[in-house]
Amino acid sequence: MPNSSSPSIVPVDEPARTLEQAAVAPGFFRLRLHAPRIAGNAVPGQFVQVRVTDDVEPFLRRPFSIGDADPSSGSIEILYHVVGKGSRRLSERKAGERILLLGPLGNGFRLPDSGTVLLVGGGVGMPPVYFAAKSIRGCRVCVIQGARCAERLLYRDELVSLGIPHRETTEDGSAGSKGLVTAALIETLSDFPPDETKETVEILACGPPAMLAAVADIARTHGVRCQVSVEERMACGFGICMGCAVQKRTSGTREYALVCVDGPVFDATQIALAHSP
């Protein structure tokens, strides 16, 4: 699959210095790290494997999408939701501490250089969507963002301050239109003349599995190209454990791709997206 990252980039295990750890919403943290070797090579959609502690507990690294990377200052950031042991321990790390980051890993989004790009982000799937939105050049860009409630609209303020057009939806109606991000996507697509969408519009999406499945369906219905960034439980993150399998959309034989080295960004037509979590 064509993608924007270069497979010739060898991942490094960088002892990154924590610059800032900030709560951006209850249970959501933004961690900025000084990791110049990773920052210099990272592209939107790629991820890092974070060694949360130097201890054997939690044992495995945790994969996080890169939310931003600035080669000039050598910093990267991740934005994460505390959902378990690993993310909780990570949220306790303080500025000045060193954290091992393996990266950049995986294939990023193939960023279009013309036409219209609809970036769809659901919940904590926003970081790669934000990174892509601010990296795209030469395109008309619209971010369509959905979350459970207003305070979970991650990167909303950054999108506003960068002047990136965006629409927002919340499940409880506390901001934007009430409902799911997919309804807003359908509305947005309906604004295009039908014969125009196929040629000039492309969707890039990251979010929960059910959202990605719905977005892929919508893209298919409208005849629009669509790239999705998916997640799966992962051990190594660089292709040796073969743990992070995602089923390919094949006729007949069952085949799997690996999220870490074949993805995490896939053409939505290539993989089977599950409707249930």
Place this chain on the structure above:
Amino acid sequence: MTGTTLSPDLRTSIGALDLANPVLVASGTFAYGREMARLYDLSILGGIVSKTITELPRAGNPPPRVCETAGGMLNAIGLPNPGVDVFLREALPELRQAGCPVIVNIAGETTEGYVRLAARVAREEGVAAVELNVSCPNVSYGLDFGTAPSRVEQVVRRVKEECPFPVIAKLSPNVTDVTEIARGVEQGGGDAVSLINTIRGMAIDPRKRKPVLGNVTGGLSGPAVKPVALAMVWKTSRSVRIPVVGIGGIMTGTDVVEFLLAGASAIQIGTGNFVDPWVAPRVISELREFCIQEGIGSVRSLIGELKA
């Protein structure tokens, strides 16, 4: 003890297979070396054990295939591999370039399957040994061979007839007495046993009331299993005359020393590769450092020297 400890001799052997040092990397935790060759010079390793090869391609198990547990992880990968034809054509030539001994791990569905695989591998240049996976807990037939001493003995004997190089049998801890299985390997003419493969385990999501792994059960690995592995290596090394290769939760140079003392002639690092891709080179230098500090001239002098 010896006076010349500045450059301790790390050489060891698994039967007729000489190794530059006792640190190998375990099957299923290093793929076929391609990804790792980008990270460091593989020639420094004692050896590489390939991911398991089967006669026909296998897709592997449905996800989720891995999950973390206390001090380790569960996996139910299901032996995905391209099959022996593609392996020999595409992966082995690259693996041979590693510059260290290459051990090909094979799994058959029947005794004849093992024999056919061994015969194919035996015709290839640059294979140092085969390791028989008679202990995968995650495929339907995986434990059939490795849990009955007579079946292991028969498979080993038949495979051995095909192979000009050492035959190692990788044993399961999911048995009543691992030493009986090891004796089966020895009686079949096997050159060594490696142990332990993963311990069968499972994880449950209490809210969904579902198993976490797609395969329901999986195999436990990582530092959590090290005490089990040490005990099994120790018991086994006292029960058979053939060499034992120790596997289970090794992450540091002192972990290696512990396995050597328990009776292992060499060790394999498995799950540690996932957490720290550079774990093997680090462990080798830590082992060297330990020998220097403790005045140990040769790692061979540690093997089986547990005071118990």
